[in-house]
Amino acid sequence: MIKLLYAFLFCSVTLHAQSTEVVQRADDFLSSLSPAQKNKALYEWKSDERLNWHFVPKDRNGISLHALDAKQRAVAFALLKSSLSIQGYQKATGILSLEKILQQVEGRKEDDTYRDPLNYYFTIFGNPEEKTLWGWRLEGHHLSLNFSSANGVMESSTPSFWGSNPAIVPSGNDRGKKTLKEEIDLGFELINSMNDQQLAKARFADIALPEIVSYNKQKAELINPTGIIYTDLNSDQKKTFLRLLDAYIKNYEFGFSEKLMAKIKKAGIDHLSFAWAGSLKPGVGHYYRIQGPMLLIEYDNTQNNSNHIHTVVRDLTNDFAADILREHYMKEHN
Numbered sequence: 001m002i003k004l005l006y007a008f009l010f011c012s013v014t015l016h017a018q019s020t021e022v023v024q025r026a027d028d029f030l031s032s033l034s035p036a037q038k039n040k041a042l043y044e045w046k047s048d049e050r051l052n053w054h055f056v057p058k059d060r061n062g063i064s065l066h067a068l069d070a071k072q073r074a075v076a077f078a079l080l081k082s083s084l085s086i087q088g089y090q091k092a093t094g095i096l097s098l099e100k101i102l103q104q105v106e107g108r109k110e111d112d113t114y115r116d117p118l119n120y121y122f123t124i125f126g127n128p129e130e131k132t133l134w135g136w137r138l139e140g141h142h143l144s145l146n147f148s149s150a151n152g153v154m155e156s157s158t159p160s161f162w163g164s165n166p167a168i169v170p171s172g173n174d175r176g177k178k179t180l181k182e183e184i185d186l187g188f189e190l191i192n193s194m195n196d197q198q199l200a201k202a203r204f205a206d207i208a209l210p211e212i213v214s215y216n217k218q219k220a221e222l223i224n225p226t227g228i229i230y231t232d233l234n235s236d237q238k239k240t241f242l243r244l245l246d247a248y249i250k251n252y253e254f255g256f257s258e259k260l261m262a263k264i265k266k267a268g269i270d271h272l273s274f275a276w277a278g279s280l281k282p283g284v285g286h287y288y289r290i291q292g293p294m295l296l297i298e299y300d301n302t303q304n305n306s307n308h309i310h311t312v313v314r315d316l317t318n319d320f321a322a323d324i325l326r327e328h329y330m331k332e333h334n
Helices: 002-032 035-041 070-083 086-105 181-191 196-202 235-249 254-267 319-333
Strands: 120-125 134-140 143-150 153-156 160-164 203-205 273-278 286-291 295-301 309-315
Touching: 002 035, 002 070, 002 120, 002 143, 035 120, 070 086, 070 134, 070 143, 086 143, 086 160, 143 319, 153 254, 153 319, 181 235, 181 273, 181 286, 181 295, 181 309, 196 203, 196 273, 235 254, 235 286, 235 309
Parallel strands: 203 273
Antiparallel strands: 120 134, 134 143, 143 153, 143 160, 160 309, 273 286, 286 295, 295 309
16 A cells, blocks of 8 residues: 555656656756747637648648757757656657658758758747646648647647558668668567457558558547457557557656556556558558557558658547646636
8 A cells, every 4th residue: 555655746746847857848948949939839829820730741730850959959848848758758759760761862952951850840829837738749741740738737649640651760870760660560460460360350451551540630539440458468569569659658648658558557558459451561551550448559651662650649638638628618618
């Protein structure tokens, strides 16, 4: 009992410390901006812009890394680091660094800014305070991270999109690098461990889907077919499945990752399913998804000779803090 109480108190203090850090880092970022820069970066919490997300190269709102000096960029990345786990931060910064590699792969000139690790935008929604609703976003090509906080706690970190182009660096000093390594390797490990009966349930098409189904919809929904249920996996396959799940869920700061995993477990790990389409070997188009009552994770690798990954995590009940907002407005109305 004492150990459980200690663990609870330790977790509570840790969560509060992390939440306070995110608020402080967001405030530091806004304080580093000039009035003109802040006018670009800051939106009202209720702004429609908060739901305007995408993962392709396009013009965006917010303030880009191009518009910040070195000190301001360091403060911006401190905010990012406070909102993600170590593995999440490594993936996010890895995705940015792929822009330079992609510039070389595509044969673009050095001054061509279409592929540029500085073409990523920071946006704050509302005022970063512990007792208010506020959020922030980092977005650019192949990365869209959306965070929402209420009462000093990170309540939503979805939708989140993590892409990788190239999925495996084909040449140069980084040859063979996989920015989303676990997402690739564990997916293949799981599907190729299945016997014929399991494979018949899991693999719903011989050809991969051309794109993630949920795309950039503001509200995602469950997708059919369901694939193979967790309970139909053997003990080793279940371990692989959970490791794959962790590759996505443990990208966020400790408090939110723990909260999201607890929510998934409450909805029932046994209700999660794994569905696959396309090739069972790397190098040919393939797609998979994990889904359950409140969760949708999608992975797709079909573009650029199947060396171009799109992944997304959606909380079907709480993307953009929808669940928290409903509760907040009900209390406010009452």
